Amino acid sequence: MQHLESKNIVLRPLEPSDIINLLKWENDPENWVLGIRTTPYSRHSLEKYILNSENDFWEVKQIRFAITQKSDGLCIGLIDIFDARPLHLRAEVGILIDPKFRGNGFAFQSLQIIQKWASNYAMLKSLSANVFSENTASCGAFVKAGFKKSGILKSWFKTPMGWKDVTILQWQSSIF
Template sequence: MVTLKGNTIFLRALEPEDLQSIHRIENDERLWSVSETVVPFSVYSIKEYIANAHKDIYEVKQLRLAICNTVSKELIGLIDLFDYDPHNARAGVGILIEAKENRGKGYGKEALDLILNYVRSHLKLHQLYANILEDNIASIQLFTNAGFVKIGVKKDWRRVNGEGVRFRESYKNEVLFQHLL
């Protein structure tokens, strides 16, 4: 069974040529509330991260894969497994389709389907979970349509800067979704 190749996208390991794309994504402040990032990343730190991305998920407890278009081979996003717990056979999953023009085309759904097949067949996981801000309707729909079930809400879980209001903080609820495999 081929688990990392779909009809319109494929998942692959990070490569050195991904440096600029990952640096751009990681330093996009509009995405920081999703990744809980609060400081920018240097080119050097991203280069080091990519250089060590070959390490085994069993060692580093995470795996980041590039989501690439099957026709253009262009990197269009990232999908991460994190907090990998082999004893309890579970991991968290996060996904990002970078450009707005690539969203809503089914790439995220296909990437999520591929990672679900991968963790079932290769990692033998029992479950995946996702933490999604409650106002991220597109992500909630994506994960719900993929079989994830809402199991709880963490109230005022994430401190974020207010949209359009400089230096004004607010808190957002985070919804916890689970998928038993």
């Protein structure tokens, strides 16, 4: 999988053995505010999701990769491409790094890999991300990977801690 790796990490398809991490990350209420989910997933529904993740990207218009350490294969996070729009050759990207592994450049490396995959294999021209403006580490990883700040959506997400602004970040492939 040389095309899906960097110096320290490998992006790989989800495997049934990822169920424990998926349950932990998807059912963490702190992560719910990042999406539209407000209730936990069952083990059964996540197992079905993993089994169905073999579908082609353009068929389901999304893909999720496990982010693993190259040294030991440990799954340390997830990176998603979703809401793909074939007509416009664009999609959104989301990333989650387990809190124990944050601050090591794994998000940046994952973004670099996914940008190459998006350009060379999915033939996407543009990726965008909506990141809580206060999450400076995440915004920084996107900017370091070549994403440009395109705007701010004020009071865009309602959370238990109050309304959150979102920074819109966009990357455009140089091959289109």
